[in-house]
Amino acid sequence: MTVIRFANVSKEYPRTGVALHDVSFNVNKGEFVFLTGPSGAGKSTILKLIYFDELPTRGDVWVSSTRSKGVSRKEISLLRRKLGVVFQDFRLLEDRSVEQNIAFALDVIGTPQDKIHAKVSRLLGQVGLSSKATSMPRELSGGEQQRVAIARALANDPVVLVADEPTGNLDDRATRGVFQLLREINAAGTAVVMATHNLDLVKRAELRVLEINRGAIVYDTDDEKRRTPELTP
């Protein structure tokens, strides 16, 4: 089942011009996809189109059952409740504790008050931070902060997790830990689309890779598989 579908998508920004040109691809439910490519290639733009932070200039994006053409602000809000998004810079609320940051997200999507505490505990357990519940973000390492951000992204029980260079600010050990966590989340059924510069990580993982350059997909490991059918079981 397809959860993300880009059909001939082009994106032009008002001042900088064409960022994506005629991009088409699908992501299936439960898939793990890397977006790679040089800086400025258009990776973040693709991710923004997935969580409808930007809308295509031409073409169409479907995520879950929401279509970009004619989408309303309300529909975008509802779609985001099926997505999780994490960034390189974590984007935590600095004046709230770890558990308050996660509870905030649960509160926003209308989780009943009596369910919030248990759910926060479960999410913290899932990302391995149960002991840091009352810490403030600045008291945590980068890797731990990213785990909090991931826990917050999972608050929605998302169908798709979008990660824009989630390990970009982390050392090797933290990178491996966060990546391992993303693999676990993916193994539990959530599709993950992750933009990254870390080619080591990409090579070792043997997952689907979309390579972007100058606003176009220049390489998709899936296409290769399709061309060499003996590799598919």
Place this chain on the structure above:
Amino acid sequence: MRLAVREALLGFRRAPMLSMLSITTIAFSLFAFGLFSLVALNIRSTLSAMESRVEIRAFLSDSTTPESIAAAMGDIGGFKEVARVEYITPEQALERARLELGEFKDVFEAGFLPASLDVRMREGYRDPETVKKVADRVKVYDFVDDVRYGEEWVQKLYSIRNVATAAGIILGLAFAAVSIIVIGATIRMAVMARSREISIMRLVGATDGFIRRPFLIEGLVKGVLGGAFALLLTRVASSLISRYFIQTEFFDTRLALLGLLGGAVIGVVGSALSVGRQIRRVQ
């Protein structure tokens, strides 16, 4: 909902000066409304106390026959504006004059005062214009020598009331406009201060309505506080006037609640006018 209230309270703590300014301007707006409504209210109750006595007195010539008097009473009594018509004989007029002007009672002699028809107006028809209209209709009988009604100062009280009402509305609206501008500025700042929270709320799927809610609650609370402050000011003004000038009556509970409601409306409308535009600027 709990989150919304918490965020709203946070707004007060983040910008206490601007919040106070919003509350104060709302209070001044409602104080202007309130003060002038108080004037209007008191004039009105004075007027209605007098109005219940408002009557048209038609003095009759001496030669009027009882039949024409009876016919005229029937006619006039049939006007929809008229509650009651009473025939006052010269003797009764004298008696009344003596009662009203006690110490001069010896001045009057029987036959000095003419007979009259006293016409009482129905409630709702006691304003100067209607009274004048009815008086004009009474004047057309040949045997009516003269008609007296509504003193000049009744007219004056009416115009004071109208001026007070107009002044209250204009000043009140001016302050309301200022408070809406101040609220707008407050919200602009509050949205900037909370832009990080707002963008995270967006990211996890908060609707515009949800993001707007704490700002509207904050506006509501400010409005009600402003309304309460205005009531207090008006109450103080009212007792000062009562003490040093004339006895005044204060608003009843219903009007006081209306004041709080007015504050709530200014607060919420002021917030609603700017919050939508402001939160759309945060992505």
